[in-house]
Amino acid sequence: MKRSLLILIFPVILMSSCSLIKKTSAPTNEFENYQEDLSGSRIIFPDLEEQAAKEETAPKGGEKVLSADDDLEIALNNLKEANKAEMYWSGYTVLVYSGVDRDLAFKTRNDLFTYFPDFKTDMQYQQPRYLVKVGKFVNRIEALTYYHQLKENFPSSRIIQDRFLREGYVIPEPVTDGQQQN
Template identity: 65%
Template sequence: MKRSLVAILLLVTLMSSCALFKKSGAKADEFAGYSEDISGERITFPDLSEQAKKVNEEAPKPGEGAVDEDLEYALRTFKDKNKSERYWNGFTVLVYSGVDRDQAFKTRDELHEKFTDIKPEMQYQQPRYLVKVGKFINRVEAQPDYHTLKEKFPTVRIIQDRFQREGYVNPEPVEDVERPD
């Protein structure tokens, strides 16, 4: 009984104390005459038609500010850089890969007979022989040859390969020269 009486008394005290606190802050009536001018701080944009006229007037005339010379220079340096590299990465169509030398020569001869427009190359990478067709920059370029050869040679596949660049010129070796003391 004592406990319930203490609980009721505590509850009544809490309820009555909440009414004692008043809200802090000003009343709305105090700000009734307030006004603020922020027009000086606002961003303004010019009329769109005026902007279009300015752009048309400032547009460069044909031939003025062209990047043709820069583009030619960039292409020339890109081409020179590629020529200085001995190998390039690409794709080839692998027709035969195996250790049987006779089978490799037979496959190469069949390619010569049946597909006269395709030139096969034969390589020996110990211990296997490879018969390859074509040098392509990307896989999509190799697809036509792949599909043509797939009918006759079912094991044909497209593989990544490295090719020696045609027209590659070895840089001149640096000679050892004695320095004067």
């Protein structure tokens, strides 16, 4: 009884309280003459013509001004030289088989040679498991084309991160006491 009475009274109170709120609308022309001065808080940039004129003048002392392309070329060459010094590079490969069964690993490798003779297959043994991998890719997107082709015949295939020995990298010989380093 009390519950049904509350259910009936609550909406009545709610509706009556809404009518107490005055609904006023501002006239549309109330803010017509509003003005605000923001010039004190604005950032002021130098004139573009003045800035261009400064850039065109050659620096004193015969210094060479490099464009952004020249700067990028220098940075890329420095990065290339630093990368050549690295023994390994990081990339992606498609892992076709990973398991402890040696016979299944060799069967998977032979099936890869049969189905995809153009793919470079690599088989590794990392105790206690055998890994059969396909390809060496710089980024994951390059590996996706191989992955989609392999997925049909090898459903357990997946793309993984890997490290590869840099081609042409010569491992420096250790320096002994009798030799001098150049």
